[in-house]
Amino acid sequence: MLFLSPAKLLAPKSVDKTNETKKWIISENSNLCVNGSTNVNNFSCEILAYDQTDTLSVNKNKAGKEIGLSGCIKLKVQSFDCHNSIMTHDLQKTLKEKQFPVLRINFLSLSKLPDLTIRPESITGAVDIEIAGVRKRFEVNYQISADAQKNIRLNGSRDVNFSDFNLIPPRKLGGIIKTKDKLSVDFHLKMKSME
Amino acid sequence: MKKILISGFIAGCILFIVSYGGLFLAVKFFPGLFIEYNNPLFNSNGSRDLLFYLHAFIFSFALSWFWDRFKGLFKGVLILRGLEFGLVYSVIALLPVMWISFSALDITVVMVLSWFIYGLVQAIVAGLVFAKINP
Numbered sequence: 001m002l003f004l005s006p007a008k009l010l011a012p013k014s015v016d017k018t019n020e021t022k023k024w025i026i027s028e029n030s031n032l033c034v035n036g037s038t039n040v041n042n043f044s045c046e047i048l049a050y051d052q053t054d055t056l057s058v059n060k061n062k063a064g065k066e067i068g069l070s071g072c073i074k075l076k077v078q079s080f081d082c083h084n085s086i087m088t089h090d091l092q093k094t095l096k097e098k099q100f101p102v103l104r105i106n107f108l109s110l111s112k113l114p115d116l117t118i119r120p121e122s123i124t125g126a127v128d129i130e131i132a133g134v135r136k137r138f139e140v141n142y143q144i145s146a147d148a149q150k151n152i153r154l155n156g157s158r159d160v161n162f163s164d165f166n167l168i169p170p171r172k173l174g175g176i177i178k179t180k181d182k183l184s185v186d187f188h189l190k191m192k193s194m195e
Numbered sequence: 196m197k198k199i200l201i202s203g204f205i206a207g208c209i210l211f212i213v214s215y216g217g218l219f220l221a222v223k224f225f226p227g228l229f230i231e232y233n234n235p236l237f238n239s240n241g242s243r244d245l246l247f248y249l250h251a252f253i254f255s256f257a258l259s260w261f262w263d264r265f266k267g268l269f270k271g272v273l274i275l276r277g278l279e280f281g282l283v284y285s286v287i288a289l290l291p292v293m294w295i296s297f298s299a300l301d302i303t304v305v306m307v308l309s310w311f312i313y314g315l316v317q318a319i320v321a322g323l324v325f326a327k328i329n330p
Contacts, residue, residue, distance in 0.1 A: 038233060039222065039226070040222060040226035040227070040229040040230055040232075040233075041226065041227075041230045041233070043233075086231065086233060086234045086235075086301075087233050089234070089235045090233050090234060090235050090239070093235045093239070094239070168239075168240050168241070170233065170239035170240075171239060171240075171241055172232045172233065172234075172237045172238070172239055173218065173229075173232060173237070173247065174215075174244045174247035174248055175241065175244060176215075176218050176219060176222055177222060177229050177232050177233070179233075
């Protein structure tokens with residue numbers, strides 16, 4: 001699924017000499033992991049196989065100061081696996097899966113254009129994360145690297161709170177068992193550069 | 196009637212401390228027993244917390260009436276009367292409820308056993324209080 005407008009798709013590459021655009025195609029082997037804890041255990045819920053092929057567009061202006069990133073990944077809340085069916089259902093219920101079956105990560109910008117070498121490079125970037133119908137902007141820490149075949153690995157991590165998305169962390173038995181508000185979100189995107 | 200209400204209220208206060216204090220300590224020292232409660236089967240948005248914490252009083256007032264009606268059947272010293280009362284309640288009321296809960300709900304044997312023991316201890320404590328206050 002492409003997230004560029006048809007006009008952009010049809011336009012010749014780098015028509016505007018002030019801009020340079022690159023496209024990265026997200027492979028199906030990408031994954032996302034959400035880690036959290038309660039006062040009785042820790043949990044780790046994963047979407048192991050991203051089942052779509054999306055495209056990220058990297059747009060650098062001539063000054064090179066601002067790197068625009070456009071593209072979106074859509075994740076089915078139903079695909080979360082917490083390695084325990086009861087916890088999986090509980091997470092899906094908390095994320096209001098029936099009302100909002102899709103979680104979205106919209107990529108907005110990068111702090112710099114990555115060098116794309118074998119050695120992972122630390123950069124930051126802005127994303128919009130939409131969960132349960134609420135969209136919030138976050139700065140994400142990325143590790144980005146690429147191999148000789150131009151396979152790019154983008155690992156992002158960010159702590160978010162249930163309350164950022166107006167979600168109530170589950171509490172059971174009158175609050176005696178409580179899920180902590182903080183969640184750690186890690187995603188690993190495998191991409192191919194289209195030059 | 197007054198005796199039923201007063202002994203029910205006193206037993207409710209004691210059960211409140213014993214039950215929720217016990218639960219708090221159990222979660223602190225045996226957290227592994229409570230992992231199964233991360234289950235959509237259990238209310239998770241806090242909307243029924245008040246009902247949950249009122250349970251000790253619902254339980255104590257019901258048992259207070261039961262004690263007043265049948266206390267003549269429980270003979271012997273205070274401890275024996277309290278123990279017998281708790282066991283009678285557990286066999287008549289708890290055991291069938293636990294049986295149907297386990298057969299119908301997606302819950303574990305450990306969970307059902309813990310509920311049975313929890314109810315048995317509550318009923319024995321209530322029985323001891325009633326035997327003392329309303330002999």
